[in-house]
Amino acid sequence: MDLRQGTPIAGPPSHVAGLVASARRLFxxxxxxxxxxYLSDALALDPDLPLPHYYMGRLREIQGDNEEALVHFQSALTLDPSLKSARQHMAVLLVRLGRRDESLPLWHAELSGNGRSLVWIQTLIRNAMCSRDLTLAGQYAEIAAQFRWGWSSPAMETWQFNFHNPPSIPLSIPKLCHDxxxxxxxxxxxxxxxxxxxVIDAYQNIIDSLAxxxxxxxVPIGGKEHxxxxxVYNRLIxxxxAVRVKRALSNTWDAAIIERQYIDNLPGIAVVDDFLSNEALEGLRKFCLESTVWFHNRYAHGRLGAFFQDGFNCPLLLQIAEELRDALPRVIGNRYPLRQVWGFKNVQPLPAGVTTHADFAAVNVNFWIxxxxxxxxxxTGGLVIYDVDAPMHWDFDTYNGSDMIKPFLRRQASAAVTIPYRQNRAIIFNSDLFHATAAVSFRPGYENHRINVTMLYGDREDDVHHRQLGKPDRTNGLVSAWRPASIAGLRKARR
Known part of the structure; x- marks a missing residue:
């Protein structure tokens, strides 16, 4: 039977280019x-053209014949090493098949190209998170981090990466002292x-020169003095x-009670003590102390940040995120995919009230180790949470530390709850709410730095659990509402 019968193409193509074009439209x-x-006909006529191999690889992948797909992707790349789409599909397929080491030269060739390639892998990470495949998201994130921040040392020879300069992070005394x-x-x-x-002596000399x-x-890093x-500066040394453990969440707290506290009581806050199992807490603390992932120092008062796509990523963190999703089906469940994971270190004292902000997610899980x-x-040393949520029309920069927040909270006559610091305490709360780290005063010494971990689930506009909390904000004749009526109606319909 001629599979081409009944297609919208007028008669069978008479040359290979036409076959490939027809196959592409049909695909x-x-x-x-x-x-x-059509692809089989094209390959029979000319097996040395890369595009028929590429599309045949796509087709075999869809049909579940992954080994045949890899053969065709490799043939396409052999015939045309610049065929970006074949390289990307082959790299992704090898990772999905658990053959990441084989894929690394492909990732290297792709990510060495331009900034658009980093956007591509970041999209892969987001898509894997949206599909709830956190293991795959973690693998993509690890590749991205190794490429951007990796250290060309003997321990990393298996990556075969020609490491380039990492993103430019300026030198600061708190960051240098921490390192x-x-x-x-x-x-x-x-x-x-x-x-x-x-290296340590060189760091100390720079600290002395900046003091x-x-x-x-x-100051930017550069010049002979650096x-x-x-x-080594800002490298994944x-x-x-931090491997998975038998159980990451402690079995001492009742998830059903926590869900009721969060859902049934405005504004949506639940506190969990003894959050992680002892094995998980110990493993995560070791990861945070030993991993050189604390790259970001743009924050005031010496705070350092570490992010999922920049190395703050390990199987244990992913296990915690997965177990949280399963333990809290009404609060998180399949409704809200994991959006971001980060950690922060306070390496200096922090005054009260200087970090007030809201987050872009539906549910915020913040815990201390x-x-x-x-x-x-x-x-003190914990978290202050206000009973007012960020206006929907505010953009990310506005609700993350702008000078508009405190006047807005005063106009709203906001009240705040302060949750003191405790090791292995988690706060699960409505991520729309303005919140801030309480005043921090911890003992000096590397192991005494206050470390918090945050996991964000879902998008704030998709939150179905809590009604509008803030009152209308009448300023200069304008009414500022967190959620327009259309969104409030959409939430009601979803419930």
């Missing part, structure tokens, strides 16, 4: 069997050797292998 229309017939302490900590554990002694310019000074640290005896004031 895009999901008429795969007919497309396959010196971390290097010394890793040397004490036998993870780093004597080769880091001159006269004030503790808040930030040459001794350029190869070490990642602690530093031992309580590091906290010099047991009444």
């Amino acid at each position: 895009e229309s999901r008429r795969y069997a007919e497309a396959g017939a 010196v302490q971390q290097f010394q900590y890793l040397r004490g554990k036998g993870i780093l050797g004597n080769e880091f002694v001159p 006269s310019r004030g503790s808040d000074v930030r 040459s001794d640290i350029r190869h 070490h990642l602690s292998p 530093t031992p309580e005896d590091a906290n010099l004031d047991q009444t």
